[in-house]
Amino acid sequence: MSYEQITLICIFAVLLGTLVWGRIRYDIVSFAALLAGVVLGVVPAREAFSGFGHEATIIVALVLVVSTGLSRSGAVELVTRRVIDSSHSITRHILEIGGIGAILSAFMNNVAALALLMPVDIQAAQKAGRAPSATLMALSSATILGGLITVIGTPANIIVASYRAEMTGTPFAMFDYAPVGLICAAAGIGFIALFGWRLIPQRSGSSAITELKAIEDFVTELVVGPKSAAIGQTVRDLLAPADDNDVSLIGLVRKGRRLPGRALAEEVGEGDLLVVQASTEALNRFAGAMGLDFQGKAGTAAPLSSDMSFAEAVVNRDSRLLGRSANDVQLLRAYGVSLLGISRNGRTIKQRVRRTPIQAGDVLLLLGNSESLGSVMARLDCLPLVTTATVTDHSKAMLSIGLFVGAVMLSVLGLLPLSIGLGIAVLAYVFFDIVPLRELYDAIEWPIIVLLGALIPLGGALETSGATALIAGGLAGLTVALPGWVALTVILVVTMMLSDILNNAATAVIAAPIAYGLATALEVNPDPFLMAVAIGASCAFLTPIGHQNNLLILGPGGYRFTDYFRFGLPLELIIVVVSVPAILVFWPL
Structure with a gap:
């Protein structure tokens, strides 16, 4: 092994270990690994930031902006409002909302799809009198599965398509993933709706949101007496002592009239009433510290102002x-x-x-x-999860959909590269104020962009140094005497295991060159192996850290770590069982 190979393997080993450790955010870890590669001489300095201009990175950023536009315009709400019915059985509800989630995830970022549908699912669960945990994990998994259908469904698909372009000169097209992806999504959602949801504990009692809202009961009024330390101070001045005593100042009442908002700029005077929210113990501490009196027993409600x-x-x-x-x-x-x-x-x-x-x-x-x-x-x-103040202009829903479909069709017909088509759609979104210019860059998930920008040159160095061929040769030696589908299954399972502990984009960057090298060593078509990487990188269901959607439902669903394994293991096995034959049919060795 050469110096470059040993150094790069060590960098990736530390990178993987740090990502699994999880104490440092993945974009910082990835960027540090890139700089280490440059300093140690295994990544050329002139190529250090080439990943930030890579087409895969640009497409991911554009897809995130398009997702925001589809959300803001109300395009998704038009669909969900007509389809979701809380009176339906759990099986039917999962098929409906899971199907919508999968379709949305095929054409927009799957995190955005989950963010749009999660409040709908929670509200449907509350109306039906069931715990949100019964369906949230099903919805999360459905949005992940939907991302398998198109090239823009998930960053992993974009990365694999771009890698194929580098190796063969031709990327995977928009719907090349569809035959295998549709089969996996249909099989996965069918299993979830019929049997999978039964594996999730239905925890009794009120939901986390209901319990949180119960804190509203601890709203009361404290009277500013003649000797109070609050006299002469503004409400804003009282924020620090209130925080110190774990109390929220939420308003001021003067002469029987509630002042607008928190009245932070108002100077407190004798006889005023401070509207506060806290536990009884915290109220007592704060009242004693500031020389305040109780207007009534703790729990006496003070109505919130209309704003x-x-x-x-x-x-x-x-x-x-x-x-x-x-x-x-x-x-x-x-x-x-x-x-x-x-x-x-x-x-x-x-x-x-x-x-x-x-x-x-x-x-x-x-x-x-x-x-x-x-x-x-x-x-x-x-x-x-429930309340949002973002104004939705439904009049632009069809326009946002039309612009996006037009961009996709330009790519499908081969008239423009996908990145250019999406770029035109984003400019149109800004021009028609579907995505306000002030929010354009907020729509992009920058840690993902930094992750891709850092890992792409590292992955390229791993390949040019021969380290990828070395790893692939080892795998080929283990599977050379076995049928080709066995090697394909090994790549799929290994990628899936990596994705359960790593970001799916990082998994795709690491696994794609190894899969291509293994196919080359076995002298078979590399396309099915790259397709296996795309499937495996996205199908992370065993842990809450494997995919961002898994993590986002952790709190709202009240899930525990073991719930993911209990639900995810059979789902991942089903994906392996159905995807390998499907890949071999549509992408023969």
Whole structure:
């Protein structure tokens, strides 16, 4: 083995280990690995940032913007509003919402598809009187499976298609994935609807969201007496001592009239009433510290002003809140929202809420201005579960769909590359204000872009150094005496196992060159092996960390780590059983 091969294998080993460890975000790890490759001389400095201009990276960014446009225009709502009925049985409900989720995921980012349908599923579960855990995992899996159908369904498909273009001069076309992807999606959703949902524990009792809303009961009024330390201070000045005592200041009442919003700029005077929200213990601490009196017993409700509302949001794995508490980020002062409760794995946290470090998958109960809550949740990288203040202009729904379909058709007919077609669609979205210019870059999931930009040159170096051929040769030696379908199955299963612990885009970057090298060593058609990588990289159902959709349902569904394995193992086995024959039929060795 050469110096380059040994160094690159060591870099990837450390990279994989750090990603599995999960303490450092994947984009930072990937970028550090790229810089290490340049410093150690195994990645040419002139090619270090070539991945950021790679077509796969550009397409992923454009697909994310298009997904936002389809969401904002109400195109998805037009479909779900007419199809979803909470009175249907669980099996029928899963077939309906899972089918819609799969179709959406074929043409837009599957995380965006889940974000759109998750509130619909939760509300349907509440109306039907069942726990959201009964169907959320099914919906998440359906949106993942739908991504198998087209080249833009998931970043892994885009990466595999681009790698094929580098090796053969021709990428996988828009619907080359469809024959195998449709079979896998149909088999997977059919299993989930008939049997799979029964493997998920139906935890009794109120949902996490219902429990969080129960915190509303601890709203009361504290009287500012003549000796109170609050006199002469503005409501904003009182935020710090309120936070220190785990209390939310949500308003001010003066002479029997509730002032608009939080009245943060108002100076507190004798006889005013501070509207606060907290536990009884926190209320007592705050009242004692500030010399306040009780207007009534804790639990006496003070009506919220008309411009204030509650919202539930689930924390994304890229959120700036991760590992930090509400006090750490000064949530109220910086963003104008209060954190009233946290639900984690179905358990509601009500004590010292604003000092509790936030984790990915947590469900947060927020209180803030109705008009700004949606934009605040977007800035914090949180997905709204019920309430969102984003204005939807339904008049542009058909226009957004038409522009997207036009871009796809230009690619399918071979008139323009997919990246150019999507680029034209994005420009049209901005021109017609489907995606406002101020939100254009917010629509892009930048950690994914950094991940791809960093790993693509590393993957190229792994291949040019001969390390990929070395690994592929080892696999070929193990399977050379066996039928070709066995080697294909090995690639599929190994890729699937990697994807259960790694980001699917990272898995595709690593596995595609190895699969191509194995096919070359066995002297067979590489296309079925690349197709196996695309299927395996996306089908991560065993853990909440394997796919972002799995993580997003963790809190709202109240799931535990073992729930994923119990549900995901038979689903992954079914995908292996149906996909290998399908690949061999449509992409012969």
